[in-house]
Amino acid sequence: MYLAKIYVTLKPTVNDPQGLTIKGGLHTLGFDSVQSVRSGKYIEVRVDISDRAKAEEQVNEMCDRLLANPVIEDFRFELEEIKS
Amino acid sequence: MYLAKIYVTLKPTVNDPQGLTIKGGLHTLGFDSVQSVRSGKYIEVRVDISDRAKAEEQVNEMCDRLLANPVIEDFRFELEEIKS
Numbered sequence: 001m002y003l004a005k006i007y008v009t010l011k012p013t014v015n016d017p018q019g020l021t022i023k024g025g026l027h028t029l030g031f032d033s034v035q036s037v038r039s040g041k042y043i044e045v046r047v048d049i050s051d052r053a054k055a056e057e058q059v060n061e062m063c064d065r066l067l068a069n070p071v072i073e074d075f076r077f078e079l080e081e082i083k084s
Numbered sequence: 085m086y087l088a089k090i091y092v093t094l095k096p097t098v099n100d101p102q103g104l105t106i107k108g109g110l111h112t113l114g115f116d117s118v119q120s121v122r123s124g125k126y127i128e129v130r131v132d133i134s135d136r137a138k139a140e141e142q143v144n145e146m147c148d149r150l151l152a153n154p155v156i157e158d159f160r161f162e163l164e165e166i167k168s
Contacts, residue, residue: 022127045121
């Protein structure tokens, strides 16, 4: 059993209106040191696979097919073994 | 200058309909090994502060006041120094 911690971020060249809004909010609250904000998604997926390579392959395919939009987003993930 | 990588997740006891929807989608695509999915947010904030302790304090306050809802969400972050 593995826990995949998946990070999905917008590609650097893609506009991020949500990030800009957060940045504006932080400035309004007085956090003037904030230079830039990029927003993304964080997804934890628990998979019942005992082989690490197989789990990695499956999670990679999940990201490609559903969790990230490869046109505008990048993804990366870490696998953590869960002792059951 | 520091880059804060912030992870905001729902507290374990809080319902996560988005996670359930993703889980359903993954099952529909044939990923039967998926046991559970939890969704969250990933935010990168660049702060122009040279002192690490001060940056940590500021980012902590940002999370508390704007980025996370402390009633239903937990957050954690990592600081990475950026050489400019």
